[in-house]
Amino acid sequence: MRRSVRRAMIAGAAAVLAIALVPAVNAFAAGSVTATFTASSDWGTGHEVRVTVTNGSDAAVNTWQIAFDLPAGTTISSFWDADVTSSGTRYTATKKSWAGPLAPGASFSWGYIGTGAYKAPQNCTINGGSCGGGTIPTTVAPTTRVVTSAPPTTTRPPTSSVPTTIQPGGKKLLGYFVEWGVYQRNYHVKNIVTSGSAAKLTHINYAFGNVTNGGCAIGDSNADYDKAYTAAESVDGVADTWDPGALRGNFGQLRRLKKMYPNIKVLWSFGGWTWSGGFAQAAANPTAFANSCYNLVEDPRWADVFDGIDIDWEYPNACGLSCDSSGFASFRTLMSALRARFGSNNLVTAAITADGTSGGKIDAADYAGAAQYVDWYNVMTYDFFGPWAAQGPTAVHSALTSYPGIPTAGFYADNAIQKLKSKGIPASKLLLGIGFYGKGWTGVTQAAPGGSATGPAPGTYEAGTEDYKVLKARCPATGTVGGTAYAFCGGQWWSYDTPATIGGKMTYSNNQGLGGSFFWELSGDTTNGELIAAMRTGLG
Structure with a gap:
């Protein structure tokens, strides 16, 4: 992520x-x-x-x-x-x-x-x-x-200890809500309701808190707890106030969402691609890190908003935006400290790599040893390929299975899931990842995968990346490979998941006995939440 x-x-x-x-x-x-x-x-x-x-x-x-x-x-x-x-x-x-x-x-x-x-x-x-x-x-x-006219109960029930029991109504369906989405994307907590998605979700990960100076820190104070919402903008139709102690921003909106939908639990996710560099210092003193995170997540101003913590370390003892050399055991030690501090009445989860190649990122850290401390792993089964390889070959970024001509053998979701299971991680602690966006190239002349390109295709916010809600109309799918859709239009080549391919992936998740599925991220879906609906229907 x-x-x-x-x-x-x-x-x-x-x-x-x-x-x-x-x-x-x-x-x-x-x-x-x-x-x-x-x-x-x-x-x-x-x-x-x-x-x-x-x-x-x-x-x-x-x-x-x-x-x-x-x-x-x-x-x-x-x-x-x-x-x-x-x-x-x-x-x-x-x-x-x-x-x-x-x-x-x-x-x-x-x-x-x-x-x-x-x-x-x-x-x-x-x-x-x-x-x-x-x-x-x-x-x-x-x-x-x-x-x-009495509202439903808003009492926060204790979370089950590890291993977690799946909530009534089916498998876990978790979505990421990004704090910066309230700006240019104009996506707010209210949109989770108006899209019809709130009743379908079991969990929301709020992304991201920062990891710096060996501890957890606020990512964006304005978006998190200060931005004032008008009655028309607010999830429950009630305007924010500037009264002393009033909780505004996304935290305040999430609090109101949970009152309306007690079925939803919210976790605060720390790290991400940009802020994972801070985990190296955190791993040097995991107890101090866990204490700082607990004190922030359980701050009395918003303790009722969060039901636990999610760690998005990209990647322990491997390279992401920066390279980490904290050692094979560092991730397990960190998760152990977090579980000890947060206890059994809070959720402790992590987003982890889907690189299941021999000697790849899954092999670089002790994910199996850490599994005893987490409620589940969000396996990031997307971004296998993309226009960072500017000249191609074009390839689906979130293949479920291998296919002839795949640029890197083993870069597909099923390989990662089987690798994690082979290490002894229970299938029920693995959630399959879905991207609500596509990866694309321009300067492409070949409709089938494997074509050459001249660079990333244009995107609304980032070159080479576009939301599903845009792509479904601008460049409709023309084929599928490896369980994922692709599209060829006007010299551009994109890959992304559709409701149909999501249905296949949810069937796979159920057949493998996985704990459910998750997606990155809410603002990429249509205004009527068609991808989330496909996930909920497929998971049951």
Whole structure:
């Protein structure tokens, strides 16, 4: 991931309306299964709703089905994480097969986009009984329900200790949010909601904090916690204030996002391509480094925003923007110190190289030894090839598999995953990386991969790099190779992932037993989040 810059649809306040439950003696008492509807956004001509199914019984619920009526003027236009059918104004939502049984005390959320202003569903039943609760495992006995404006709970639950349990609703789906995106890219936390992506994500990595003087440091104080958002710009439609102690900027927006979407956990990522040079000093005193990072991440001003830390060291005991010679064990020692300081109630993760060649970057550091201390690794299975080789040959930058003519043998995702697994790293601790951008050359005359070029193709922010949202229209895909799309247009040659190739990669992730997938980065997707939707659908 690079710190360099590869570098509002919904107006007004978001309505928070819920079908609340008539309280039992114990909210999770044996014999109750409930459904709660929350309108997380309402922009007059449409709205987004999150539906949470909670098992308050002392036995697992193997399946559930919710039926409800929508008032006149309201229909469902799209949905996710449940199978939804309709007959007239009556809608039926059924648990997807991949979701698995709902454990006692656990919750599962699915969602939909509705047309028109939000109106509370009527005549709601779950497994034949009232959505307010009842008896299982047979049918749900009816009980009354009321409508309230109370928001959903915002209590931060403790994170499970290593190894992590995948959240209800499927595999991990993690996206990077870049702090500098709020400037030229004009991408803000609100866009995560307006794109329909917030309900699909399980984790967000906030990139990047700096690594300097042997410790963790703020990357951009204005973007991080000082930039003031107007009501129209804010994720929840409420303007920032300059009151003493008020948290503004991305941190403040992420805090509000988590209140709206309690399913999302946020990690603060440190390093990246530009700021990885500081890890050499950090590795010399890992305990001091871990202490500084903990003190920054858990600063009382924003401790509730973050659920852990992510380390993006490019690369331990190898070369990136600069070269590191701290030794084979340095990465393991660093991650051990971070786990000791952050404890089991915080996530500790790392983005790592996908160079699985013999004697390559995976072999240069003790990733296997460090695996015991991390919840998972984000394997950066992209940027294998690009226009830094200005004359080519053209090649897909994020191949899943090898293909005839690949410029460097072993530079593809499956080779990296198999290499990491062969070292004893559990597959469930590996997340497959997806780039929401393309790499391209100009001066190309050959449509197929392997052609010569004269240099990088022009890009909006960086030569040779362009967002998917731009490329899908400007240079549509003309073929696929190695599980990735490529495009030839007007003397330019680009490679990038599309919803179709992402579907294949998510199938691969599932078949390999990986913990899920992640992507770099949110602003590269379309305004309706089609790549994230493809990832969520593919992962299940």
